[in-house]
Amino acid sequence: MESLRRHYAHMLDIWAENFEAHAEEARKLVDNEKFRIWRVYLAGCAYAFENDDVSISIYQVVCRKAGRSAKTLPWSRRYMYEKPL
Numbered sequence: 126m127e128s129l130r131r132h133y134a135h136m137l138d139i140w141a142e143n144f145e146a147h148a149e150e151a152r153k154l155v156d157n158e159k160f161r162i163w164r165v166y167l168a169g170c171a172y173a174f175e176n177d178d179v180s181i182s183i184y185q186v187v188c189r190k191a192g193r194s195a196k197t198l199p200w201s202r203r204y205m206y207e208k209p210l
Contacts (some may be wrong), residue, residue, distance in 0.1 A: 127202045129183045134174035141167040 144151060144167055152160050173181045189198055 126187070127185050129185050130174050133183050134171055137167055137171035137174060141171055 141164075144163065148160075151163070155163075170181070174183075185202070187198060187202070189195070
């Protein structure tokens with residue numbers, strides 16, 4: 126299991142920036158209330174994930190098929206972030 130808090134905070138920042146960059150287009154698609162809800166959600170969630178709000182989190186769980194040895198699972202997901210040799 127791995128916490129994706131930092132990754133999600135970064136992703137939400139990008140989504141919020143993209144939302145603001147295309148605000149006029151988004152306003153044409155929905156009413157003002159829904160537009161404001163989307164804006165607050167993106168900004169609020171980005172802030173919460175970035176500032177260690179303990180009431181919000183997201184995890185990735187890695188599983189394996191039944192009947193296979195646990196040795197087939199890596200100890201961590203660190204290999205995903207390392208440069209290949």
